[in-house]
Amino acid sequence: MKRVVITGAGTINALGHTVPETLEAMREGRCGIGELEFRDVERLAIRIGGQVRGYSADTRFNRQQLSLYDRFTQFTLIAAHEAISQSGLEFSGALAAKSGVVLGNSGGGMTTLDENYRSVYEDGKNRVHPFVVPKLMNNAAAGHVSMEYNLKGPSFTVSTACASSNHAMAQAFQMVHGGMAPVMITGGSESMLCFGGVKAWEGLRVMSKDGCRPFSANRNGMVQGEGAGVFVFEEYEHARKRGAEILAEVAGFAMTSDAADIVMPSKQGAARAMRGALSDARINADRVGYINAHGTGTTANDKTECAAVADVFGPHADRLMISSTKSMHGHCIGGTGAVELLACIMALRDGVIAPTIGYEETDPECALDVVPNQAREAPIEVALSNAFAFGGLNAVLALKRFET
Template sequence: MPVAQSPQVQRVVITGIGVISALGLNQHQFWASLIEGKAGIVPFDQPEYGQIRFKNAAVIQGYCPEDHFPDKNAAFMDRFAQLSVVAAREAVQQSGIEWNEDLRERTAVITGSCIGGRIAEEVGYWNLFHLNKNRVHPLTIPLGMANSGASQISMEYGIHGATFTFSTACSSSAHALGHAFWMVRSGAAPMAIAGGADAPIYFGNLKAWEAMRVVSPDTCRPFSLDRAGMILGEAASMLVIEPLEAALARGAKPIAEIIGFGMSSDASHITQPSAEGAARAIRGAIRDGGIAPEQIGYINAHGTGTEANDKMEVAAIRLVFGEYAERLQISSTKSMHGHTLGAAGAIEASATALALDRGILPPTANFTQPDPECDLDVIPNQARTESVEIALSNSFAFGGLNAVLALRSMQ
């Protein structure tokens, strides 16, 4: 049966990727850790966190704000916003953009963040309720805004185009990338800087996740029979996306092509995921990309390492792909960089794009023994050298909000 073609106006490619995470301070370090199967999950060392049942997180090592920002600028930026700008700088540098008046006027900046600048808010609450102070920092509101990462990127480059932020829990930056893709494909924007950031390693947030009892006491083992939960991680990833024709005209090297985006709502439960809802988003991305399911060779799974998510995701994949699911190669890079919440969709789309570009599929690290209910090829522990034409990047969020990106290799 012929596959219906989506109404694409322009082919859209990724020409720059910036990443800062527990796997390293840049894209090179991130990729090296991914293909090595090296997890960035470490004990957090803040003394006040001693009351937390779990002791590990995927924390960025070696990041110093003063290496990137003058004090006067850093004072207006919560940690997640700083990470947003650092990642955007790397993406823009790799893309080789030569800014002109038209690009600055119309380029879009679209980001995702689950929690925004809560570190600044937590400091204020601590001062009020623990230290009995009567005032909070005068910049608490602008520091805490979830859109401050997007705004800071806009100011960094003098960009005047559409600039906004999605907050859809763990699908936030996947929604940001998908809508940026649609804007560039339709011609609504000539280029976009899109991605996400979150910095969730602070006491109040750790206590909140502790109360949910979904965080692992040691490490993240997605799809393993003995998996014990997720691991929180902090990160930012930003991507530069633009029309293929424009990228080639200016001599840029495309990393991968974005070909489809699908999204859905489970409309069923605020925390328990639905295989049917996830499957709708996967089908949407396939349909939007004008491709057949059998063309897909790799899926970067949402793969949180929780009991509920991993079984649901395998069930959703089987709903969409049927018997072909047995031939798919799937991995969860959360096993290495942790669950980065609002940054997850972007950091995992970046991993997927790099995998397509370099012909290496990252593994599911920390894998121990198969779960009969997660009985697909999850690329256990060792990266796999294999060229794949088309891949998906899955994001499934609390609230039942699902977002899936389809990417194609340029090789």
């Protein structure tokens, strides 16, 4: 089996339009959550989110492209450009024929959907743009990335709610690990911050009106975010021979199903996923120094995740650092695992642990080291990235600090 390394990373999210901007914001414990700005926001009960600010699609894409690119696809292409540029790869010949793209996304083109529902139902129009379907479909971003970079190998989209990105990256890892592809472009994106997208989440009654405070006793719900994270997963020998800069090594993964409840999380399912990732990576639990938690800021998720960590790591759980960067950039739904993988890379490569900001009160049911409010410098050898989704679908990635 092949070793799999990360040779490129790209992002755009509420904390920054690039990876360096995002990591700087994480190190500073900066909050990207604020008042939402879009049509009819005053009709919503929830008016905050991790919205990408200072972004103008017109300066990035031409009119023809914008007729095909929903906001989630735009974000994906921006992140992919940064990641592939960093990797130094150009796809042609045999490399192009075998390399592909696997992305995670949950809602597809929600902005496009929202705008066209308005057009038909509110404005009474009987026609929509002929490209509405290819613009809003979940696999649009993967298709456009494959076309933009000549990726002719396995390419598809995974849609498993909030675990979409981790499931996608696990599939990409497996393809490189097993020798199917020398390089895979992977990650995920989401852009649900439009009237219909927020209104739908309001109905679940799990949203906070004032901020995301994972693991804090006074937490009162999650906050939506948006953005994309894209990575280049490459076979180690292929990367070594061309002298590529290596950011981290992907060591293993696991996926489990709770098979219990459509929305309530299960300690057993989460624990099996973490144990499975460690087993796949052949890593003992006591080597893990950091876990990027799913950490949504809901009462149910946070206490269940902490119980699962305690179950898997036993006495070592007290020496682990665990944080939720959703406190800074919001819950990016299908794209969240990809944006959060950046915090794992920062921990492994730079020895900087992103904080859980907004932490105010100790919760006895979340009595772990959640790196409250301020980033911390600490050398880390192994990190886990957790994602637990509605439907009881869990995906955990194990990463190692790269060593030759």
